[in-house]
Amino acid sequence: MKKRYKLGFGLLGFLAGGFAVLLVAISRNADCPTDVPSSTSPDAMTAVVQHCYGGPEVLTITREDRPTVGEKDVLIRVVAAGVNPLDWHFMRGTPYVMRLMSGMGKPSDQTVGVDFAGTVEAVGAGVTRFKPGDRVFGGANGAFGEYVVRPEDRAIAVIPDNISFEQAAGVGIAGVTALQALKDKGQLQSGEKVLINGASGGVGTFAVQIAKAMGAEVTGVCSGRNRELVLGLGADYVIDYKVENFTEQDKQYDLIVDNVGNHSISRVRDVLQPTGRLVIVGGKKGDWIAPLLPTIKTMFIAPFVDQEIQTLLAVLTQEAMDELASMMAAGQVTPVIDQRFELADVRNAIAYSESGRARGKIILEIDPEAL
Numbered sequence: 563m564k565k566r567y568k569l570g571f572g573l574l575g576f577l578a579g580g581f582a583v584l585l586v587a588i589s590r591n592a593d594c595p596t597d598v599p600s601s602t603s604p605d606a607m608t609a610v611v612q613h614c615y616g617g618p619e620v621l622t623i624t625r626e627d628r629p630t631v632g633e634k635d636v637l638i639r640v641v642a643a644g645v646n647p648l649d650w651h652f653m654r655g656t657p658y659v660m661r662l663m664s665g666m667g668k669p670s671d672q673t674v675g676v677d678f679a680g681t682v683e684a685v686g687a688g689v690t691r692f693k694p695g696d697r698v699f700g701g702a703n704g705a706f707g708e709y710v711v712r713p714e715d716r717a718i719a720v721i722p723d724n725i726s727f728e729q730a731a732g733v734g735i736a737g738v739t740a741l742q743a744l745k746d747k748g749q750l751q752s753g754e755k756v757l758i759n760g761a762s763g764g765v766g767t768f769a770v771q772i773a774k775a776m777g778a779e780v781t782g783v784c785s786g787r788n789r790e791l792v793l794g795l796g797a798d799y800v801i802d803y804k805v806e807n808f809t810e811q812d813k814q815y816d817l818i819v820d821n822v823g824n825h826s827i828s829r830v831r832d833v834l835q836p837t838g839r840l841v842i843v844g845g846k847k848g849d850w851i852a853p854l855l856p857t858i859k860t861m862f863i864a865p866f867v868d869q870e871i872q873t874l875l876a877v878l879t880q881e882a883m884d885e886l887a888s889m890m891a892a893g894q895v896t897p898v899i900d901q902r903f904e905l906a907d908v909r910n911a912i913a914y915s916e917s918g919r920a921r922g923k924i925i926l927e928i929d930p931e932a933l
């Protein structure tokens with residue numbers, strides 16, 4: 563064999579070997595510690611933590627140090643927390659590629675949960691927007707615990723008087739995702755026709771209400787058991803996905819928000835106006851490539867078609883939180899609560915979210931006496 567072929571094969575083998583090592587490293591789960599350390603501080607708080615990746619059994623309730631308050635920070639006593647698919651993605655560390663950020667082998671941040679609602683307990687000296695006693699909601703790492711701390715301008719808003727702690731706890735990720743899908747990415751205009759695939763879940767129940775508030779004609783795709791729920795949220799039409807495939811109808815939409823990803827992009831494009839917009843929010847479950855496929859396919863398809871095809875990665879912004887608070891205060895959006903779980907039952911709350919059957923939001927009661 564010629565020298566340059568030998569070199570080429572050698573290099574290929576080296577790359578393949580390196581790739582195999584990376585795949586093994588990224589999918590490896592470190593052992594779970596048998597003894598989870600707990601804080602002995604008199605100020606300690608109860609919180610859910612995870613010291614390894616895996617199923618709901620990796621979630622442990624323990625005593626942790628209470629977060630400290632910086633100059634611009636707000637310390638919030640959490641009353642209720644919202645559960646999202648994001649929580650079990652972090653719990654399992656899947657799709658594995660996310661471990662490049664969340665930690666290889668085990669999570670680099672042991673706290674669990676993001677969406678919270680509660681009462682301001684203390685503020686830093688430089689805080690101007692909040693004071694102790696304010697009812698607030700938002701997003702912060704460690705929401706499945708008695709206290710969270712957050713800079714005052716990072717996705718915290720006052721809970722309107724007509725909204726309960728439990729309702730507010732369900733807003734964060736799902737509400738912001740729905741708003742950014744419809745408004746920022748979807749550019750929805752009054753009078754347009756929008757279809758929301760997955761209208762009965764956390765994101766969908768917000769999306770139906772926000773789209774109606776924006777003056778759109780709304781079609782929600784859900785199963786028959788959720789038909790009345792979705793119509794009650796203001797949808798003009800409902801398609802039962804167990805009876806009818808929405809990609810096979812004659813109607814065309816200006817905007818489609820896809821929270822499910824159960825049809826190929828080309829099939830969904832069939833029911834999109836020639837210059838319509840598709841915003842892909844959710845996709846298939848999987849440890850490796852399946853959840854990433856919509857993003858990869860979008861990169862290849864979007865540049866070559868007139869329709870606008872985009873994937874969304876929602877960001878918890880202050881602007882979005884304030885807008886959702888205004889919509890709730892005006893009675894345009896009311897969070898839908900499906901099931902409530904006590905903190906001690908956190909594993910079942912996450913397992914229920916993972917089942918994919920939630921109707922609206924799943925709520926974890928952190929401080930039931932304050933509800």
Ligand SMILES: NC(=O)c1ccc[n+]([C@@H]2O[C@H](COP(=O)([O-])OP(=O)(O)OC[C@H]3O[C@@H](n4cnc5c(N)ncnc54)[C@H](OP(=O)(O)O)[C@@H]3O)[C@@H](O)[C@H]2O)c1
Binds near residue numbers: 761762876877915
């Ligand atoms: N891109 C982002 O930034 C972002 C942000 C938030 C969430 N997400 C993703 O978006 C997706 C939705 O999130 P979510 O919080 O709404 O989830 P969810 O609350 O768990 O959604 C559950 C709902 O989906 C419905 N559903 C299941 N299969 C369906 C189908 N084939 N057609 C229509 N509806 C179906 C279920 O109704 P039935 O029980 O009746 O089937 C259930 O009501 C998830 O994949 C999540 O990971 C992405």
